Amino acid sequence: MTEKSPSPSSPPLLPPGEKGASRSANDARRYDRLRWRSRRGLLELDVVLKEFLDQRYASLTSDEQDAFEKLLTTSDQTLLAYLQGSQKPPEKELMQLVAKIRN
DSSP: OOOOOOOTTSOOOOOTTSTTOOOOHHHHHHHHHHHHHTOOSSHHHHHHHHHHHHHTGGGSOHHHHHHHHHHTTSOHHHHHHHHHTSSOOSSHHHHHHHHHHHO
16 A cells, blocks of 8 residues: 655645644654654664654655655665765755755
């Protein structure tokens, strides 16, 4: 079963309970799933990804939110290399998102 990504005209997904947050059950499930997937085998990644999700994810466009979800499919070692700057993601959208996470 595949999940539909938000349409370009839909507002960005916001954390449940945040002012102006979407209250739909699908949005809450997606956010919870992203939070779970942000838990990694490396503490450094846990801290960076969860902080980004909690503090900056809501301000991303729906395309950037989709890129964040895609980034979470990356292996821990590769993701750490991206965030440390020792390796660049192969796709432009991921490069831009990694830059946002690093700043």
